[in-house]
Amino acid sequence: MEELVDSKTTDSDLIMQITVLREQLIEHVNHVFKAVSSRTTIPILTGIKLVASKEGIELTGSDSDVTIQSFIPNKENDIENTSIHVPGSIVLPARFFADIVRKLPSDPVSIEVDSRLMIRITSGASEFNLNGLDAEEYPHLPTIWEEQSFNIRTDVLKHLIRQTVFAVSTSETRPVLTGVNWSIQNGKLKCVATDSHRLAMRTIDIGTNEQLDEHSVIIPGKSLNYLAKIFDDIGSESVQIIVTDNQILFKANNLQFYSRLLEGNYPNTDGLIPQETKTEVVLDTKIFLQAIDRASLLAREEKNNVVKLKTIDNKSLEILSQSTEIGRVHENVDAQEISGEEVRISFSAKYMMDALRQIDSDDIKVSFTGAMRPFLIRPNEEQDILMLILPVRTN
């Protein structure tokens, strides 16, 4: 083990030297590590970029679609997070660095880099020596002008994502459908996702900002899933959102989340939504969801996972599903209200459960316009969430 002595860096050739509190390092490395993919074709993106300046430490992780940047300020709430002895930058092997920082024994953590890009991390009686990469080779972030920006409460953003992203297409045949369409008009943000068998739409007020142009962008579903996960961890009340032609940036606390936008035109989905209704059913969301869930236990065995639904005497719903091999299920759900024509319709139990799980309201209203027309599911008293499902033809 004598080689350790030989390889020790000498102060004279250090291109970076910092100390940082372990908990801070763990938290911020975890944030940016979420963007790093082990399957990247660009070798330097398997790393995390660390830039130490007079103000603190900036960490960046990216899979080239999503880039996350997290900043550890030198001082925060009177706590000295970092001390920068020699400012500089380096790219560290992401997976090892993330594993290592989680397991470091004690504070402070010292990170030194010499001119050969050898990194030395020490903490207590542990010493790690890692080969680094040149930070100059790390891709640059897009420059984004902050004028086109608006703010959303973090909890509203998380709901907004959850209530739409589940409906994006997982098939690459129409790439724009793998994203969620965000359009801004007249102080409102409308988010739409569809895989062409079902659709989810959520609208929110973002206030009037005179400088904010009309925009319609398509955000990859994958990016939004990442984003929702990240915002579970950071305790920020609101998020600043900046939209450009090919990038969207979400900023909160010391975190910046960049996502590439999808190119192409999103289909106009307004025409899909039926304007007239032949039957309206008001139901307890949870009871209906549980009945569909049970009915789908056998439907799952058949390829299409289809259940049949029918209104009974304008009082209740009958739900039936069957699998030739296993058997069949029959459910009866009392409705709070049924008005209009009798309905007999078949649909995917999965799509129905996906939709119902995103609706937080106790009661829902389901609006039918015939057995072969798309039908709508909405919270009973709200208009800002809308789920649409295309029925399935059965015998």
Add this chain to the structure above:
Amino acid sequence: MEELVDSKTTDSDLIMQITVLREQLIEHVNHVFKAVSSRTTIPILTGIKLVASKEGIELTGSDSDVTIQSFIPNKENDIENTSIHVPGSIVLPARFFADIVRKLPSDPVSIEVDSRLMIRITSGASEFNLNGLDAEEYPHLPTIWEEQSFNIRTDVLKHLIRQTVFAVSTSETRPVLTGVNWSIQNGKLKCVATDSHRLAMRTIDIGTNEQLDEHSVIIPGKSLNYLAKIFDDIGSESVQIIVTDNQILFKANNLQFYSRLLEGNYPNTDGLIPQETKTEVVLDTKIFLQAIDRASLLAREEKNNVVKLKTIDNKSLEILSQSTEIGRVHENVDAQEISGEEVRISFSAKYMMDALRQIDSDDIKVSFTGAMRPFLIRPNEEQDILMLILPVRTN
């Protein structure tokens, strides 16, 4: 949905009719479902056998190696669990039955079977119709005589399993090594597992039972892992264990767990354990484990996951590992006590961590007899647990 009316069973041809409380049914079905494998080649074993008698309901699940039987008594702690209107038996499709009972809406759950083996399960407004199989075709359990039995406290049994089963072989080249050898002699139970690179041994007192013969059996590691999981769920204080030539039975509360035994002779492992010691090191278990864990972060990249260890001045241990591509780690661990010769040895970090994680004692004693001889890890003050690891030759 008119077909529901036609298929309804009439009372006259019912071969079984019971009602049972939902929570009881869920709990007991979950127990026996653990033994059911979806990959079985014997179709009837994809089912759960249900036998309703005057005393209650007996459920059985099996993958032919492991069989679990769980009994719901009619009455327990003044609660009426079941009522048996028509005693009888049936085999239900296990996965669906388990899924269904978990999701049933309310009590009581009614199960009816007609002479065509059609099962009708109703609960609240839910009705399931499933195709059953003839219980007569379900394999019979082995007959086991209770004379050769002893008792172990449940928590001791769980420790015993955990502390040995991790060391069984995962390769089928020597099938006996995929099991744990249990040998009973002079009121002691000795459990040994080895994959020929490391070994784990645990001995406990089972008291003197004059009727208990000497026994040496090999229990499949897979069965013991199942068993440990099941005993996490049932709240029994002690387990009765009955050993025969080709089966072992664990009985507790209303549960019976049968496992096939492995055929063949278990190798004599006593000769592997060094009787003399050249170096003894006493260490804090947790600090040593964490240092090995960090060292292994890079060692994992190389195929063999090897770390090097060396004693320094009879005071501390140095641990080193390296990966050509990534870099290297260097750890220093203060020892509580080191006596004897200097040691330089290399071993699998994984084996060391596996062993250390099974030792609940705060301090361990590691005994070396040279760089190429197996070494021992034991709790510092106990003799009833012993872990052995073979070193690895390195440069």
